[in-house]
Amino acid sequence: MKNPVRVTVTGAAGQISYNLLFRLAAGEMLGKDQPVILQLLEIPPAMKMLDGVVMELEDCAFSTLSGIIATDNSELAFGDAEYVLMVGARPRGPGMERKDLLEANAKIFTEQGSVLDRVASQNVRVLVVGNPANTNALITASKLQRLDASQVTAMTRLDHNRAISQIAAKTGSFSSSVKRVIIWGNHSATQYPDIHHATVDGASALDVVDQNWIESEFIPTVQKRGAQVIAARGLSSAASAGSAAMDHIRTWMQGTPTGDWTSMGIVSDGSYEITDGLIYSYPVTCKSGHYEIVQDLEINKFSRDKMQITEQELIEERDAIANLL
């Protein structure tokens, strides 16, 4: 067994965390030989519920769970953390406009960003899951001084997985046969799931599906999948979001397979003519805990337009909370 690492999860009593924490504690994210200390953050009204989650974590007798800190104090929660999963966010309440939602979250992530900059491990890797994830990550990254903005990422892995799964179902393939899909932009309905570079069992995806399916079914299905799940379950995607969060960190650390890549929301360096500094989802390869944007992909007019639509939304989100950056 390795030495334990500290993993922070915010919004720890919520539904996504309830699915995520048990898999994380069982060693599914970092490996069966990597013990973890879970540092669970909640707001005071949710602390009692969090106590119940802690009891259940204890009751699993996981050999990879070295300790649990359950707290409403963000300094304790982020202290020495190697991984931070920012799952907690303010959901849209009755009468809240989009701008109100952005601002309410901006305040949370301003505070949390400052604290984690001060107390987390120098090598911390941060994943923002709570929506609006890209802009919440932007705010978090903007508060970093000791740490680097590249250490903060936003989750589009759920969208990436959904895109793979749709292509696999359409072509009758295993999901493991589908490679090189891309989610560009925002984790929202403007995201652009791009299959121009994707392969299915080694063949170009464009050769096995038609343009009409891409435009009228594939793209809208991936964009609106979250709403579809809510319509069926009566509750938002929790288990699949938790699963994608673990995939995101695991791939970041263990690397992308040769010949494949993944999608991550990261600080734009201007690649593909996207506004510098936005948190934008790009195709990236990962190796030993580092990621790199896949460069020089050919972008046609169809893709360019869609990449700009989602970029535009991210610019508007940024401008709505510009006073807090």
Place this chain on the structure above:
Amino acid sequence: MKNPVRVTVTGAAGQISYNLLFRLAAGEMLGKDQPVILQLLEIPPAMKMLDGVVMELEDCAFSTLSGIIATDNSELAFGDAEYVLMVGARPRGPGMERKDLLEANAKIFTEQGSVLDRVASQNVRVLVVGNPANTNALITASKLQRLDASQVTAMTRLDHNRAISQIAAKTGSFSSSVKRVIIWGNHSATQYPDIHHATVDGASALDVVDQNWIESEFIPTVQKRGAQVIAARGLSSAASAGSAAMDHIRTWMQGTPTGDWTSMGIVSDGSYEITDGLIYSYPVTCKSGHYEIVQDLEINKFSRDKMQITEQELIEERDAIANLL
């Protein structure tokens, strides 16, 4: 990759299943090289919610998930199943007496037992999780003709894990250092968590904790842990129950470690003077998919009394639904 195996989960849209299914699909129960076909059973009113769960399972793009059948038809759900997790059960409704609850469940498990006897794999292994688990397992086993009653088990692994976790916390040890605890009897508040044979880091547990703690804290805590979790979370144990269900099947198939055992509710063969034919939780060792009761443990008067109290409850449960056996 091996050939896929069919795993049935009943009550598939419920909370325990929502935590269990994603780990099962990710290969956590049967191994990362063992693809599964999930056969999910629900009652008609829950089929829409189950559709949402299926979407989320697809959205995870698990490489170990070969297929999903979601149905309200038990023949389809149990067909050729190698593993059956009977999670679904009728919860106690307003005004229901204990006898009403036993009878309502007896009807469900009578039907499901008959169907699985007819259509499941000859080697199927069945775990009953839905409460009252022991008596639901008794009814299921009583309907078998082609299959053997020994193929049906009831879950006391959650209690077993809880006992380990309490001892580990009390002695400041890792849960992996605690061995040979026993849950005797019913998965209910009469169960007897026995540490007379347990060891902590190789030393007798009785030498490191005192009798007063055992009687006034340990036993009641394990017995009533479910109620404590409900009081804190506002919801019953779901993630820890799902985790224990996977532990149960994994241990059954992969075996108990040398020098240790686990607890399983199984058909009594009269061992330890327990009434023949009851589904009673015993200490068992497992090897290659077979289990055996640990024999010849010394039982003192304290333990004997508690083993009989929980046996008596199981006799009463059996008698309450005797007309359906």
